[in-house]
Amino acid sequence: MEKYNHKPIEKKWQDIWEEKGVFHASNDSDKEKFYPLVEFPYPSGQGLHVGHPRSYTALDVVARRRRLDGYNVLYPIGWDAFGLPTENYAIKNKIHPKIVTKDNIANFKRQLMSLGISFDWSREINTTDEGYYKWTQWIFIQLFNKGLAYKNKMPINWCNSCKVGLANEEVIQGTCERCGGEVVRKEKNQWMLKITEYADRLIDDLDLVNYIDRVKIQQKNWIGRSYGMEIKFPVDDTSLTVFTTRPDTIYGATYMVISPEHPIIQEKSHKIQNLDEVLAYKEEAAKKSEFERTEVNTEKTGVRVLGLDAVNPLTKQNIPLFVSDYVLMTYGTGAIMAVPGHDTRDHEFAKVFDLPIVEVVSGGNVQEEAFTDIDNGTIVNSPIIDGLSVKEAKEKISEYIEAQGLGTKKVNFKLRDWVFSRQRYWGEPIPLVYCEKCGWVPLPDSELPLTLPEVESYEPTDDGESPLSKITDWVSTTCPCCSGPAQRETDTMPQWAGSSWYFLRYADPDNNEELASKKALDYWMPVDWYNGGMEHTTLHLLYSRFWHKVLYDIGVVTNPEPYAKRTSHGMILGENNEKMSKSRGNVVNPDEIVEEYGADTFRMYEMFIGDFEKSVPWSSLGIKGCRRFIERTWKLQEMIREEDIFSDKIESSLHKTIKKVTEDYETLKFNTAIAAMMSLINEIYDIGGITKKDYQTFLILLNPVAPHVTEELWQLMGFDGFLNEAPWPKYDESKLVESTIEIPVQINGKVRGKIVVAANISQDEVITMAKSDLVVKDMLDGKEIKKIIYVPGKILNIVV
Structure with a gap:
């Protein structure tokens, strides 16, 4: 048997999965749908660190298990790619933000694909694509037409460094969330979204959804009714x-x-x-x-x-x-x-x-x-x-x-209307023009998308206006209503715009006629399970629920809430127990872990590291332990036995493991699910063998966590088809009960022997069998028994 080598195995299966479209969801299926969702990443130049994939891997485990259980699963991914960091990098390095974004996305995609996460890459979206932000602009026009978008001069949070207005949620302890610079108050004309009009519904409709309590509490506290x-x-x-x-x-x-x-x-x-x-x-x-x-x-x-x-x-x-x-x-x-x-x-x-x-x-x-x-x-x-x-x-x-x-x-309400416009370049142009005769007028649908023009400089102007304001030819236009002279709005939308509806686009990402077809939205929505960081529960979560309710009111979607379920994960900290950051020098690069130990080991450790909802420190020792477990799984090939005795010995443990793993995957208790499989493999090694049928079951249980090695072993063992097409195993309730149990026998409180008895044995039978044990019998010889204490199924104590 060849030694386990993760590199060719993982590359092989990643290529097969993508070539065959194994994880591509179908919009025309008779199967029950399951739509898990993660917050799509902002593709920064630094790439992923090991904290990012924790959420992606967790829902990947759930998604893979649900596919094996017969569901039509949509597990999509895309890029939240507009925003200040990219623009600031472009300004500093004199590179177009479009190029910066393209390079960053390529790196992020390479990293994610190397982890074997079962994303449906055929539905990949990018908020900076013109075909995508056409519909972001269309939604803004619907907000404007409903009177929910208005311009107002008001004091705003102003970042002196980024030269941009910030929403309250983007100010952290008096500093800019993005750059850490000083934030002051400044009066400025800004586009506002009237989220306050939906404040009551944003609170009351939390009764319609299955969110963890701390998420609901944060939403309610932020709205502050x-x-x-x-x-x-x-x-x-x-x-x-x-x-x-x-x-x-x-x-x-x-x-x-x-x-x-x-x-x-x-x-x-x-x-x-x-x-x-x-x-x-x-x-x-x-x-x-x-x-x-x-x-x-x-x-x-x-x-x-x-x-x-x-x-x-x-x-x-x-x-x-x-x-x-x-x-x-x-x-x-x-x-x-x-x-x-x-x-x-x-x-x-x-x-x-x-x-x-x-x-x-x-x-x-x-x-x-x-x-x-x-x-x-x-x-x-x-x-x-x-x-x-x-x-x-x-x-x-x-x-x-x-x-x-x-x-x-x-x-x-404590909730304030959403300060929506930004005086920057790298964002969606606001599709409105100002006409002295007609006032603010939206562009007709036929003129969408309003695309970003090329600019020589991305710097905001000295008075804090957008770089777009300098492009006279672009700014000067005609009014869609009266055909008279008009000026385009030069503010752009904030990064939150594209992320406020992206979950809808995944249902039908190539549709040029509408943001998604009614048929696709009716089938896929609402999102069945959304996982994300707690830091976004007063930002993106609130904003996207608001946009969704507006779309519900105008008949685009048929569900009042976008997400049926919301969970949240804890951070992975550095080995020094501090938040990972370049400045602290404690960032762990997943590329290095995948290179040395493999994607399956990385995935397993991310899930085994601790309680999913709590923050935990990274451990180099822990990653090595997970690698050893995968190697032991690989070596089980050599321990295949035909005798039923090997199946009989682990029958109860196997069914208990099926039950526990099935339940734990669905309740985010990945660490205890993996611990149960580790315990089972120890038992297999102890008895010295495993039947081919039981090995097959074990591989299916492990597959959502370690998909590459299990697919390879499935093929090596000659099992039918691919593992990703296999049915999820069912446990038998009757097999969960041990047929025999081991009972320690104490004499005067000290264990002197052990007896193996039937699980349903009576107290009298236990006592008789204990007295027959050779060691116990010798120690009782000639002694008067004063008392017998029996804890059913646990222990027998004979007092002499």
């Missing part, structure tokens, strides 16, 4: 409206705070006695990100707005008005009633500015050193609602405020 009131506080000859979830604490509102961006500053500038000071503070606030401004532990700063006081509408008392950056214009109304007795930030602010602190919910210590928020207790110092519980007080004061015309009940 809260029930409260909008209440008017008189200021000069106008009023400020505040949103509060605690109208029961209004008697404790001893001052008001507005955001530095609040329009009342401009409207009442002639009344503000310290306007210069207020405007200077506004300028400083613009340098901070929303994260920095709202962080609880940040020292509170602000400026008293002299010349303008507010009036508490319940107490009728004048209260001071402040401007402070811990209040955001993008949440609520940009103004708050400050209740320092029962709100942490308000309390800290009040202590800094020596403002009144009034307790209105009993049971809370409002002293600085022992301050806590109060959600329960009895209302005090509040004439209309004194003595009521918080719940009762909320209801009564809300009714009173509404009856007096001082406010209305309101549902509010």
Whole structure:
């Protein structure tokens, strides 16, 4: 027998699978469909590291098993290829982003194919292909036509390094998610998508899907639905409206705070006695990100707005008005009633500015050193609602405020509309033109796709505009409505655009007439199982659910939710237990592992490394252990026996392994499934042989994890056809019960012997057999038995 050599074997089977289209899904099949999906990768120049394939391999195991179980499986892959990193690299190296993208994709594809993942490469998509982003543009036009896309001047997160506007989700602790550079607040005209119009449905429809709890919680927290009131506080000859979830604490509102961006500053500038000071503070606030401004532990700063006081509408008392950056214009109304007795930030602010602190919910210590928020207790110092519980007080004061015309009940959300446009080149052009006569007008379908023109420089302009704005011939066009002169929109779409619907294109990737045919969408959608990183549950997951709901509303899809099931995986850390990064020097390249140990070993270790949902460190020792297991599987060729006795000895263990592996593959417990197969192979080696039939079953069980070596062994053993066409084995419940068991026999608590008995033996029979054991019999000779303790099927203890 030849020694196991992974290189020719893995290349051989990868070529056969692709040549025969083994993993190509059919849109015309009588089989039950199964559509597993992974987040398609961004093809960066660095290529894959060993953390990336964890998700791909996991769903590949599930996909391969489902094919063996008779399903028509669509397991697709593509490239999320627009975006800043590629553009920044192109700017730095003076290479067209298209070329950078093409080279990066070629490298990623080579790496993924070398792992033997059963992707349907015939459906490969690329968000930068004109045939793909034609439909991204078409979807944007549908959003525009429904009034869900609008342009608005607003403060945005601005990355000084990338010179681009960022969504809140793209700002991590005050820095740009992509480059790590400083993010400031800046006012700019931007295209917005009205995701807030779908906020309720994005929460409520989570009841329709099978997502792991932590994903649902993150979605709900990000949307942040809260029930409260909008209440008017008189200021000069106008009023400020505040949103509060605690109208029961209004008697404790001893001052008001507005955001530095609040329009009342401009409207009442002639009344503000310290306007210069207020405007200077506004300028400083613009340098901070929303994260920095709202962080609880940040020292509170602000400026008293002299010349303008507010009036508490319940107490009728004048209260001071402040401007402070811990209040955001993008949440609520940009103004708050400050209740320092029962709100942490308000309390800290009040202590800094020596403002009144009034307790209105009993049971809370409002002293600085022992301050806590109060959600329960009895209302005090509040004439209309004194003595009521918080719940009762909320209801009564809300009714009173509404009856007096001082406010209305309101549902509010933390979710903000999606800042959609980017002032960059490498993105989908927004298919709109501006006409002085007709306003913003979408391009007709016949003019899609609107393709990216060639540019000499990819740098944003000094004023932060897109490089497209410099191409006069491209910008100047005619209006589709009136045929008059018009200007193209020069902003491009963010990277999130192409990834918000890619799962639909996989159903029908070559369709030039529609984003996918209704027949294909009706058959494949929704996605049956989607796995991705937890870091995308407030970005891509939310955005793609929103786009899908819009397409559902206009009849393109028939499912209100795109993904029936969502799971998430933990990261693979470096051997030093830190996140892998080039700067830390702990990145492990999968190419090196595949070269030395093989793709099957790599795949197995990725699945065996630990709990799939938790982060785990890479281990060089672990990879070697998985290689040894595959080599032992290979050597079983030499241990084939015809005698039924070898099958009888492992019959129960084999059926238990079938049951466990089948269940564990479906519940992402790959590590315990592999451990069960390792245990079984140990048993086989212990008895010294395995029948050909049992070896066949073992190879099928192992195949989803180690597909190359198992296919090769299948062929070497002369089994019919290819392993990938074999049926998944079924276990027999009756064979799961051991026919015999081994029971240790103790004398005075010490094991003195072991007896093998029938699994269903009675206690009396166990005692009789134990007394007949030669060793036990000798030790009992002449001794009085005082007590016998028997734990059925476990142990027998004889006390003498």
